[in-house]
Amino acid sequence: MHAYRSHTCAELTKDNVGDTVRLSGWVHRIRDHGGVLFIDLRDHYGVTQVLCDPDSPVFSEVEKVRSEWCIRIDGNVKARDESLINAKIPTGEIEVFIRDMEVLGSAEELPLIVFGDQEYPEETRLRHRYLDLRREVMQENMKLRSDVVASIRKRMWDKEFREYQTPIITASSPEGARDFLVPSRLHPGKFYALPQAPQQFKQLIMVSGFDRYFQIAPCFRDEDPRADRSPTDFYQLDMEMSFVEQQDVFDTVAPVIAGVFEEFGGGKAVDAPESWPQIPFAEAMLKYGSDKPDLRNPIEMQDVSEHFRGSGFAIFAKLLEQEGTEIRAIPAPTGGNRKFCDRMNAFAQKEGLPGMGYIFWRDQGDGMEAAGPLAKNIGPERTEAICQQLGLGVGDAAFFLGGKPSAFERVAAKARDVIGEELNLTDQNRFAFAWIVDFPMYEADEESGAIDFSHNPFSMPQGGVESLTSDPLSVLGYQYDLACNGYELVSGAIRNHKLEIMIKAFELAGYDEAEVRKRFGGMVNAFQYGAPPHGGCAAGIDRIVMLLAGTSNIREVIMFPMNQRAEDLMMNAPSDPTSDQLMELGLRVIPQE
16 A cells, blocks of 8 residues: 555545545544544545544544644545435545554644634734645635646647747846846846846747747736735736737637636636727726726716816816816716715725715606705706716716816726625626727826836837827827726737837837847847737736636735735745855945934
């Protein structure tokens, strides 16, 4: 017999009754029923009930075991009494009577309990991640992640892509976040960078003639943490194709994403990829206040500025006298009662705004009446016009935010999501996808007015080099994102493969030609030797698995994540370097005040 097991803890059935078997695993739960000890023995595959009574030669040893001890048992498979069968587990028809036992690894008092659904602070869970990962939900999440990656790889190979690996130590590149820098020992005073993405390398792979590339790529960005984003590293499905236009990329990657969600989505609806809408960025911001809208929610915001211009509601009327301002309405079907409206007004105040105006429509017997402070100030004709524009009626409401869109869109988007959730308008049994297209190439800093890239700097501007001679803020790029249920899953672009356009595009963002040649010498040189038109995208593996697992915290689907302060509490990282390490690298740490 094998030294540790003849079967896993999920294999034994009533066909094994009478067999002598060997199992190894962890003590999941212990129950003492009047001198008979029942142990749920758990391994990666499942649970088997084993038992021991005073007739067992190792009864006194079994009495000593505690939760999460790792043990090996030998025993005889017995059929359970019919009344004791557990139909919830594959081994529920049998149990194993222990004849011999070996303790493979004892456990001290546990800082968190593996059995059950107890909640523990995240700091405790991450400090003892090896225990946290033993819990059933975490085992399932990590198996899901592994299965999703395997499925993605197969789907990409089926589409005639090949997987190639790109360097982990490279040069710094502007990808929209801070680099992790790595000091060079052999070149004192110089630094490598961990790649924020394999962007330049995958473009160079296209220049090298490989046509279809993909990689499950690790990426490193020194970012502020969020629930849906890791502060240090993440994995993405990175892909690139030659001789393609934007729609070709959509037609290639959409079936891969859709197939994964159909396979692992637990039966939730997934629309056919050809029906995924393509929404221009400006339209997405107007209707949803976000470039990653949750389309499970049918609410669409509208500009209602004309109804407030010169109205009796002085706050909005005066606001509209300022350049670049507007009033936007968020319809709330079935939300027409003062209690709900007051709750949403309080929500806006918690988000840092003075409040959120509202109108709700109620039945007055002889007709419909608009109620609320706004309705009284602007009068019945204007409220009726708003009602007609928004398509609302009795029992409905609308909420209003005003100012420069950049100042209120974040709150408006969040309010739209909250309204959809609270009024049960959001379809919880669906994955709703949308391509967001026509992103602006550039953005202006609100304080300095300086122009910089708003998205991927290596994208092809729509209209080619001629478009770069006009107002930079009017230039659109062949850039696109795929949104799903309020999250950005995919980001990509048709690349700028013409050197003269690339240099001009960077000049508008403040990089002169010498700087471009210095920072991106590899690509600059390569583009002089017959670069093909190419484009691609990257899909966030962690975020995809997060959605499929039904959690809103990305750390639930990463095996060993950092905490919110970018610390690894289990491995004690980041840590202080030794004096010898600093000396070898020619570095000195300046103490912080």
